């Protein structure tokens with residue numbers, strides 16, 4: 001059972017990460033679109049659908065299955081798991097920020113620059129690298 005749950009955990013992780021890596025790219029392009037233009041309205045639909053149909057459900061499944069694995073595998077006392085959990089909490093916080101920014105773009109209230117989103121775009125990548133090293137290498 002553990003291996004099956006782990007497989008579905010990884011499937012959910014891939015979906016969550018795909019969205020977390022792509023959404024800030026959409027923000028970068030959305031910044032360039034004029035408010036009220038057809039392009040801007042299309043970005044709003046793409047952002048909302050990506051968030052509601054993929055990123056949100058994938059995050060919930062990742063968390064539920066991940067916590068089951070941690071409980072079932074008695075990982076709660078392991079050092080690598082503490083670091084992974086911390087990094088995943090930061091990732092979830094960034095997810096929350098993305099969700100707020102999707103709302104702001106939807107209401108044409110974005111005030112941040114393209115450069116800002118370009119920098120933010122790198123954070124999920126860095127976190128993902130740390131998380132995968134923790135869970136695969138388990139250095140401590």
Ligand code: HEM
Nearest residue numbers: 010013062063066067069070073075088128131132135136
């Ligand atoms: C949301 C909270 C999460 C929790 C509580 C959690 C917990 C766990 C646990 C306990 C395992 C089993 C480790 C083992 O059997 O060796 C696991 C496996 C895995 N997790 Fe997570 N995880 C979470 C999120 C993530 C995220 C965000 C990623 C990637 C960015 C990720 C990537 C993986 C991978 C690749 C495996 C398979 C490791 C292996 O086969 O040895 N997890 N996770």
